[in-house]
Amino acid sequence: MSPSLTRHAGPPSTDRPAPTGRPLRRPRATAWLVLLLTLVGLGAAFALGPRDATTTKATGTGLPASSQSARVAEILKGFPSGAAAPAIVVFSTTDGSPLTDAQRTVIDRRATPLGTLGLAPEAATPRLVDGKVATVAVLLPTAAGDAANTAAIDRIRSTATQDLPAPLRAEVTGGPAFRADIGKVFAGADTNLLIATASVVTVLLLLTYRSPILWLVPLLVVGAGDRVAGILVGVLAPHAGVQVDASAAGILSVLVFGAGTDYALLLVSRYRDELHLTDDRFTAMARAWRGTAPAVLASGTTVVLSLLTLLAAELTGNRGLGFAGAVGILTAMLFGLVVLPAALVLPGRRIFWPLVPQVGDPVTADRRGPWSRIGRTVAGRPGRVAVGGTAVLLLLASGALGITTGLAQADSFRRTPEAVLGQRTLAAVQPAGTADPLTLLSTTTAADQVATAARQVPGVAAVTPAGRTEHWARADVVLDAAPGTAASDHTVEQLRRTVAEVPGADALVGGATAEAYDTARANAHDTRVVVPLVLAIVLVVLIALLRALVAPLLLVATVVASYFAALGASWTIFRTVYDFPALDTNVPLLSFLFLVALGVDYNIFLIARTREDTVAGHDTRTAVLRALASTGGVITSAGILLAAVFAVLGVLPLITLTQIGVIVGIGVLLDTLLVRTVLVPALVLLTGRRFWWPGRPEGAGPDVRSRSA
Numbered sequence: 001m002s003p004s005l006t007r008h009a010g011p012p013s014t015d016r017p018a019p020t021g022r023p024l025r026r027p028r029a030t031a032w033l034v035l036l037l038t039l040v041g042l043g044a045a046f047a048l049g050p051r052d053a054t055t056t057k058a059t060g061t062g063l064p065a066s067s068q069s070a071r072v073a074e075i076l077k078g079f080p081s082g083a084a085a086p087a088i089v090v091f092s093t094t095d096g097s098p099l100t101d102a103q104r105t106v107i108d109r110r111a112t113p114l115g116t117l118g119l120a121p122e123a124a125t126p127r128l129v130d131g132k133v134a135t136v137a138v139l140l141p142t143a144a145g146d147a148a149n150t151a152a153i154d155r156i157r158s159t160a161t162q163d164l165p166a167p168l169r170a171e172v173t174g175g176p177a178f179r180a181d182i183g184k185v186f187a188g189a190d191t192n193l194l195i196a197t198a199s200v201v202t203v204l205l206l207l208t209y210r211s212p213i214l215w216l217v218p219l220l221v222v223g224a225g226d227r228v229a230g231i232l233v234g235v236l237a238p239h240a241g242v243q244v245d246a247s248a249a250g251i252l253s254v255l256v257f258g259a260g261t262d263y264a265l266l267l268v269s270r271y272r273d274e275l276h277l278t279d280d281r282f283t284a285m286a287r288a289w290r291g292t293a294p295a296v297l298a299s300g301t302t303v304v305l306s307l308l309t310l311l312a313a314e315l316t317g318n319r320g321l322g323f324a325g326a327v328g329i330l331t332a333m334l335f336g337l338v339v340l341p342a343a344l345v346l347p348g349r350r351i352f353w354p355l356v357p358q359v360g361d362p363v364t365a366d367r368r369g370p371w372s373r374i375g376r377t378v379a380g381r382p383g384r385v386a387v388g389g390t391a392v393l394l395l396l397a398s399g400a401l402g403i404t405t406g407l408a409q410a411d412s413f414r415r416t417p418e419a420v421l422g423q424r425t426l427a428a429v430q431p432a433g434t435a436d437p438l439t440l441l442s443t444t445t446a447a448d449q450v451a452t453a454a455r456q457v458p459g460v461a462a463v464t465p466a467g468r469t470e471h472w473a474r475a476d477v478v479l480d481a482a483p484g485t486a487a488s489d490h491t492v493e494q495l496r497r498t499v500a501e502v503p504g505a506d507a508l509v510g511g512a513t514a515e516a517y518d519t520a521r522a523n524a525h526d527t528r529v530v531v532p533l534v535l536a537i538v539l540v541v542l543i544a545l546l547r548a549l550v551a552p553l554l555l556v557a558t559v560v561a562s563y564f565a566a567l568g569a570s571w572t573i574f575r576t577v578y579d580f581p582a583l584d585t586n587v588p589l590l591s592f593l594f595l596v597a598l599g600v601d602y603n604i605f606l607i608a609r610t611r612e613d614t615v616a617g618h619d620t621r622t623a624v625l626r627a628l629a630s631t632g633g634v635i636t637s638a639g640i641l642l643a644a645v646f647a648v649l650g651v652l653p654l655i656t657l658t659q660i661g662v663i664v665g666i667g668v669l670l671d672t673l674l675v676r677t678v679l680v681p682a683l684v685l686l687t688g689r690r691f692w693w694p695g696r697p698e699g700a701g702p703d704v705r706s707r708s709a
Contacts, residue, residue, distance in 0.1 A: 027282035031342035038339050042224055050234035053249040053324055062243065062316025067518045068496065072439050072510025073142065078469055084119050085512065086137040087153060088174040088435050089160045090422040091126075094167040098131045103168050107134045110170075113159050114138055117152065130429040136160075140176045146183040153180035157418070173422030173435045175512040181417035185654050196648045197257045198223060204641045208265065214351050217343050218264035225335035226256040229328040237323060242311075244320040247657070251321060251649070256328040258645040259303065259598070262638040263336035266605060267292045268344065269634040275349060275357040285345040293337055295608040298545045299601040300333040302538055306597035309533040313526040315519065318586070371632025375625040378678050382685035389679035393561045393670070399568030404582040406520055407655060408484040411581055414653040423482070431461035433479030433488065438495070439466075439511040440475040446505035447473035457498050459491030483513040492517045523585040527592075534593060535560070538600050545604065546611055547695040554683050554691070555603045558675045563595045566667030573662060584656040591660055595667040598642065602635050602676045610684065614697045624684040632677070639672025 063070045076083035091107050093099065099107070107126050115124030118138035127135050140152050153176055160170035198219070205215035229252060237244050244252075270292050274284035307329065310322025349356050378385050410420045423435045440463070442450040447468070454463045454477055462478040477495065481487035492514050499507035535556060542552035567588070574580040606624075609631055613623035646668065649661030684691050689698050 027286075028346070031346050034338060034342040035346075038224070038342075042228065045228055045231045049231035053230040053233035053237075053244050053252055054246055062320075063515060063518050063522060064314045064316075067522070068508050069510040069515040069518045072441055072508050072514070075441055075472055075508070076439065076474070076510075077143070078472070079467055079474065080469075083142040084139040085142050085175040086123075086437075087118070087140050087156055087172055087176040088422065088426070089114060089136040089138065089156065090171045090173060090425050091134040091136070091160075092132060092169060092171075092425050094169050096132065097167070099128070099134060099168075103165075104128070104134065106165065106168065107136070110160065111136045114156060117156050117159065129426075133425060133429045135426070137174075142175075146179070149176055150180040150183050153177050171418050171422030171425055173419045173426065175436050177419035177422065178436075178512070181413070181419045182654070184417075185413070185652060194226070194253045197253055197645055200644045200648055201257055201261055201641065204637070204644060205261070208637045208641075209268075209352075210355060211352055213347075213353060214268070217347075217351065218261060218268065218340060221335050221340045221343055222257055222260035222264060222332070224339070225260050225331050226253050226328075228335075229256050229331035232331060233324045233327050236327065237320065240323055242320045242323045243316050244324045245317060247654075248317065248321040248324045250652070250657075252324045252328045254645055254649065255325050256332050258642040259300070259329055259601075260332035260336055261641055261645075262601065263292075263296050263300075263332060264340055265634045265638045265641070266296065266631075267336065267340060269631075271344060272352065272357050273630075275352075276359060276361045279359050281345055281348050285341050289337070289341055291612070294545070295605050296333060296337060298541060298608065299604045300329055302541045302600055302604070303329045303597040305537045305541070306534045306593060309530045309537065310526075310593070312529050312533065314522040315526060315586075318526055318589075321590070369629065369633070372625070372629040374632070374677060375628040375681060378628075378681050379621065379625060379685055382682040385678050386682040386686060389674055389682065390561070392674065393565040393679075396565035396670075397561070397568040399572040400564060401568075403567070403571050405585050405588065406484070406486060406489070407580075407582050407584045408482055408488075410482060410484075412484075412584070412655055414655055414658060427482065431478050431480045432482035433461065433513065436483045436512050438477040438479065438492070438509055438513055440477050440495075440499065440507065440509055441472050442475075442499065442502070442505040442507040443471060444468055444473045446502055446507075447475070449502050450499050450505045450507050451475055453498050453502055454495060457491065457495045459487060460495065477509070477511075479513065484516045488513055489517045489520065520585040523589060526586075527589045530589060531592060534596055538596060542600070542604070546607060546692070547697075548692045550687065550693045551607060551691050554687075555600065555607065555680065558679055558683075559596050559599045559603065559671065562599060562667055562670045562675050563592055565670055566595060566663050567591065569666050569670075570659070570663040573666075574659065578658070580655060580659070583659055587656060587659045587663070591663040591667070594646070594660070594664045595671075598664075599667060599671040599675075602639060602671050603680060605631050605635055606676055606680060607684075611692070611697055614692070619698060620689050620691060621685055624681050628677070628681055635676060636672055639668050639676075643668040643672075 065071070065074070073083055091099070091103075093103070104126075111124050111126050112121075114136050115121035115138065118124060118140055120139045123139055124136050129135060138156055140149065144152070153172060157170075157172050160172060164170060201222070202215065202219055205219060209215050230249065233244055233249075233252065267288060270288040271285055274287045275281065278284050278287075304326045307322045307325040310318045313319050313322070344351065410423055413420065423432075426435050440450065440454060447465070450473075451463045451465070454460055454475070459480050460477060461480050464476045464478075466474045466476045468474060479488055479491050481491060492509060496507075496509045499505060499509065538559070539552050539556050542555055543549065546552060571583070574583070606627055609627035610620070610624045613626050614620055618626065643665040646661045646664040649657040652658070689696070692698070
């Protein structure tokens with residue numbers, strides 16, 4: 001036996017004896033059986049399951065039934081015309097000149113066919129505003145699905161613009177038009193995201209493995225897991241009482257590809273090291289699996305439990321995303337720990353060609369690579385490194401001090417759709433809220449008092465009666481401010497407070513603008529509930545994994561610090577590069593959830609390996625440096641890949657998803673390149689064996705020196 005082989009006998013980077021235990025019988029047959037069952041299961045899932053994860057055609061956050069907006073929408077179903085909202089056709093000239101008599105005649109003639117496309121043809125009466133703009137309101141049902149609503153808007157736009165003489169133009173805006181334009185953003189979103197995500201993963205795997213064969217195995221396994229996850233979500237979500245829309249389905253693929261590829265990188269790295277120690281690939285995979293599975297299970301469990309906290313949210317969109325994400329991560333773990341080992345072990349060492357691992361070559365922890373040099377640098381001045389790393393995070397976090405939340409409806413798109421253009425044209429000649437009026441309901445006996453009270457509210461431009469039933473009276477309320485702005489939210493709040501004081505009115509305020517206000521409040525509630533739950537879950541999982549208190553508290557603190565640093569850095573980018581006016585209301589919550597749950601993964605991979613080496617007999621200082629050398633390359637690759645995968649969210653022209661992708665991407669890079677690389681090792685070196693308090697893993701295993709002797 002060669003000296004090299006003697007020196008490195010045992011599992012990688014711990015110098016432990018080979019694990020004992022009953023070996024798998026017929027390991028080759030077992031691997032083939034796993035792959036066969038996987039193929040059969042995939043065939044059955046594709047043949048019998050739903051097409052994808054979406055269970056609702058509606059896009060949006062989804063308010064609870066107790067909100068005023070939801071109650072108004074339900075009551076409106078009892079009105080003769082049902083729940084309806086106007087799609088407003090805005091006629092104007094491209095040069096801003098006043099409408100001529102001939103142009104007004106064209107508009108009058110166009111109103112008749114437009115009226116036939118709505119619920120009330122008689123309501124489609126042209127109305128001249130300031131001589132420069134004419135509007136025609138087409139009432140559409142709010143209960144229609146996204147596809148039906150989009151089709152109706154397309155018909156209205158086609159009818160309005162057909163053969164218009166220049167310079168006359170027509171733009172369709174209003175609540176149904178905004179809904180249609182948002183729906184078009186998500187049309188094919190899951191397919192586009194899947195293609196973009198798979199392309200990014202392919203490129204990064206090729207760069208990481210530098211093999212023409214190896215990259216294909218994890219890509220196919222993770223891709224299969226993604227499709228299975230989508231089918232499982234589509235089957236299970238209705239039974240769980242949650243709705244999954246197109247945006248949640250798109251994020252599901254991002255999560256599965258991101259987490260699944262991370263798990264694959266970790267397993268492949270450990271498997272490669274084990275192949276340096278034994279010529280039996282099945283033994284090498286068994287050892288790699290035993291070394292990898294605890295960290296993958298701990299990190300995956302953290303993400304799953306964190307995502308499930310969204311089931312306590314008020315918004316149905318958040319609940320659907322939490323459920324879908326949890327199912328996706330569980331599926332990624334299953335494929336990463338069961339299917340991937342079988343797919344990797346059957347081809348043997350040649351799967352790594354041209355960099356085939358040879359028995360006797362040094363394992364990663366014993367190589368003089370860049371991560372070993374970084375570790376020695378950190379070990380030389382851990383105090384200065386800890387202070388410097390903390391200072392960088394605080395400096396970046398300071399960028400969040402001036403942060404604002406709450407995007408106006410017109411600011412939600414990266415590319416300006418027609419609904420926004422029409423709203424801007426209309427806002428130039430009349431109050432900005434005209435395109436999307438509020439709906440005010442009250443008892444018929446108090447309707448006049450409520451209308452009078454509403455007119456006295458600052459920010460209310462007009463109150464117009466709009467029908468009644470035996471019990472309820474309806475009025476449309478136009479605001480001075482554009483929907484979704486801070487001024488609009490303030491007026492909605494004041495209006496609700498004022499009309500609630502009218503005796504016996506039972507007044508309610510709803511409509512799309514009020515829904516935006518209620519959504520913002522629900523997001524604030526969800527943040528207050530979910531954030532403490534996520535932190536508690538992460539802390540409990542770390543305590544259970546590391547059997548310590550100091551280590552989990554320090555790790556959670558570093559992840560939270562990196563979140564605020566990512567938020568501050570992203571806000572600076574949003575203001576200087578993208579020119580975004582604000583963060584969408586649900587961006588901070590979802591970014592926190594993804595960053596804390598996924599960001600702690602890399603700390604788990606590093607510290608779990610550190611504890612493993614410590615139990616094997618190394619002191620804490622040596623163990624963390626060896627763990628950094630062992631996991632540095634794979635975690636860095638995983639972090640860059642995950643950041644790139646989340647950046648793929650930017651392919652959709654919706655500002656919300658772009659913001660989530662940028663924040664999570666920056667946060668993951670900070671976790672990978674700063675927190676896990678230098679800050680956490682520095683903290684471990686500073687605290688020493690106290691890092692594991694009250695546990696004592698340093699004395700738990702055999703002494704390395706006595707074993708070596």
